[in-house]
Amino acid sequence: MTSATELRYPLRDAQPRWLKLAFPIGVALVLVTGLVRVLAGQPLSAQAPRLIVLGVLVGSWLLLRRAEVVVDQKGIRVPLRGALGWDDVVGVEQAGPWSDVVRVRCKDGTSRPVALPPGYTEQVAEIGGKPVLPRPDRTR
Numbered sequence: 001m002t003s004a005t006e007l008r009y010p011l012r013d014a015q016p017r018w019l020k021l022a023f024p025i026g027v028a029l030v031l032v033t034g035l036v037r038v039l040a041g042q043p044l045s046a047q048a049p050r051l052i053v054l055g056v057l058v059g060s061w062l063l064l065r066r067a068e069v070v071v072d073q074k075g076i077r078v079p080l081r082g083a084l085g086w087d088d089v090v091g092v093e094q095a096g097p098w099s100d101v102v103r104v105r106c107k108d109g110t111s112r113p114v115a116l117p118p119g120y121t122e123q124v125a126e127i128g129g130k131p132v133l134p135r136p137d138r139t140r
Contacts, residue, residue, distance in 0.1 A: 007071040007123060009116050011064050011079065023061055030054050069115050071127050076104065078115050091133040092125040105133055 012020070031054070034047050067079035075085040084104065093103040093111060095118030102116040102124055116124065125132045 005073055005127060007116075007120065007127060008068050009071075009120070010068045011115060023057075027054065027058060071114075071116075071124050073127070075128075076114055076124075081115075084112060086128045086130065089128060089130055091131045092121055092128070093133050094135045095121050096135045104130075105136075111136070 030050065034050055038044060038047060064079070069079070070077045073086075075083055075089075077083045084106075088106050088108075090105045090107055093105055095102065099118045102114045102118060102121050103111045104114060104124075105111050114124065121132060
């Protein structure tokens with residue numbers, strides 16, 4: 001749901017197409033090779049580490065598929081990175097030619113990435129009531 005006071009961006013939309021296909025194909029390959037090994041007579045206990053890793057990977061993938069970045073009047077909430085209140089933000093940095101995410105400049109002078117494409121820079125600044133700052137010179 002996107003409105004003038006809130007922006008929700010699912011992280012699954014930020015993933016490249018090849019990554020969306022690579023994970024399910026990799027899971028299928030792990031399952032098929034495990035099934036072939038069990039059918040060939042290898043004991044199931046030998047497959048336990050592989051199944052644990054597979055469970056962790058599938059769980060992580062499902063978590064990221066459901067996760068979304070939320071920008072609202074309270075601040076910015078990025079899954080697995082925590083929340084950042086607007087009180088701690090000076091402004092939203094203008095995207096550079098090689099930028100792939102929106103970045104916000106904090107009061108302590110650091111720059112934190114937000115998992116949004118650079119096209120959302122003005123919208124994030126408008127929601128937070130912060131200025132769009134010029135791109136910092138990172139050549140030094």
